[in-house]
Amino acid sequence: ETGVTQTPRHLVMGMTNKKSLKCEQHLGHNAMYWYKQSAKKPLELMFVYSLEERVENNSVPSRFSPECPNSSHLFLHLHTLQPEDSALYLCASSQDQRGYYGYTFGSGTRLTVV
Amino acid sequence: DQQVKQNSPSLSVQEGRISILNCDYTNSMFDYFLWYKKYPAEGPTFLISISSIKDKNEDGRFTVFLNKSAKHLSLHIVPSQPGDSAVYFCATTGGATNKLIFGTGTLLAVQP
Numbered sequence: 037e038t039g040v041t042q043t044p045r046h047l048v049m050g051m052t053n054k055k056s057l058k059c060e061q062h063l064g065h066n067a068m069y070w071y072k073q074s075a076k077k078p079l080e081l082m083f084v085y086s087l088e089e090r091v092e093n094n095s096v097p098s099r100f101s102p103e104c105p106n107s108s109h110l111f112l113h114l115h116t117l118q119p120e121d122s123a124l125y126l127c128a129s130s131q132d133q134r135g136y137y138g139y140t141f142g143s144g145t146r147l148t149v150v
Numbered sequence: 151d152q153q154v155k156q157n158s159p160s161l162s163v164q165e166g167r168i169s170i171l172n173c174d175y176t177n178s179m180f181d182y183f184l185w186y187k188k189y190p191a192e193g194p195t196f197l198i199s200i201s202s203i204k205d206k207n208e209d210g211r212f213t214v215f216l217n218k219s220a221k222h223l224s225l226h227i228v229p230s231q232p233g234d235s236a237v238y239f240c241a242t243t244g245g246a247t248n249k250l251i252f253g254t255g256t257l258l259a260v261q262p
Binding site: 040042079084124127134135136138140142143 | 182184186191192193194195196199241243244247248249252253254
């Protein structure tokens with residue numbers, strides 16, 4: 037247990053479904069992140085939240101919608117996904133956005149779009 | 151443009167031997183470097199870090215070396231164990247960068 041909890045661990049959804057991924061941290065961190073890791077590809081940064089404000093959106097399609105209601109929780113709302121969106125979705129948090137204290141990652145949600 | 155490169159996508163080593171994973175970066179303003187280890191279907195976990203004021207940091211079997219003039223970072227694992235088999239990411243920050251920048255990863259396989 038790293039201190040960053042992601043649920044669910046596994047998710048299978050159809051292309052017309054709507055689902056949400058949840059991330060929770062009680063480390064007192066101020067920044068939270070969503071990453072995508074596809075098979076045999078590097079980590080792709082999707083969104084960055086600092087003090088609950090979205091500070092970075094890396095050209096992510098609108099079918100992915102993040103939400104950060106408070107500093108401890110981060111959601112990724114999914115709708116009308118494509119099979120190529122199947123991947124491991126990782127949440128991370130950090131004390132400072134620049135990373136001098138490192139990022140703490142959750143165990144990820146393995147998403148399969150059918 | 152990739153600012154942090156791990157040019158070897160994979161590495162295979164015999165158990166008990168040394169594993170050397172390499173990382174190159176382009177920005178001389180980067181001043182803090184980290185290595186993460188990732189098992190399949192899990193998130194990366196922090197392994198070891200080094201500040202640019204040092205050229206070596208050691209933690210048990212893991213040693214990180216920093217060559218600032220060459221903009222090169224390496225992770226040495228000795229002796230290597232089968233449980234070390236994982237993907238290793240280097241990461242860095244500093245200068246005008248507002249986040250950690252990760253390399254592309256190297257898959258290490260330690261053969262029993």
